[in-house]
Amino acid sequence: DAKTTQPPSMDCAEGRAANLPCNHSTISGNEYVYWYRQIHSQGPQYIIHGLKNNETNEMASLIITEDRKSSTLILPHATLRDTAVYYCIVRVRNAGNMLTFGGGTRLMVKP
């Protein structure tokens, strides 16, 4: 699985958009970008994934650059409950193997 790089921490004001970047410059053509988050003392929660097109669901939007070397997770209206560690993971879909977690970005949403 390709390695990812994320900033260790970010702050965001409540109600504003939170934009979390992820670099994955060694991504392969068949690797997807997955985002999970982990709220304190809970298991990771799936957020969204994509291959090359931008994706949106009820939780977030995922913007993937045209060269696929980086992506941004967007929480459009961050709330205090979005405070968590966000993990960007790149892997082949349906590979059956485990998810490899890096350091993630610790997002602090402030009132």
Added chain:
Amino acid sequence: GAVVSQHPSWVICKSGTSVKIECRSLDFQATTMFWYRQFPKQSLMLMATSNEGSKATYEQGVEKDKFLINHASLTLSTLTVTSAHPEDSSFYICSARNRAGGAHEQYFGPGTRLTVT
């Protein structure tokens, strides 16, 4: 959506005793379950991969005789920490891979916090 449960959610045990943690997929069949460990302020580290009906595959540095994994059915995997020591205190998380596939394949349990005194 797919739900994975863990039991217990937290446990305190004395040094030298054994503790069993259960991981269940509640509404799907899991061919593969993964066990992770997470120390404070650190990321999740994979401990082992278990496939239903076969022996678990352990990551380097994880003692298979200390962390016994059983995946006897498509909905249940157990992790037993034998002869627990304080350094085994950690947050243990399982994830299950849906046999039928699905949007993102793997679903995580809520975690079990183990404290060894």
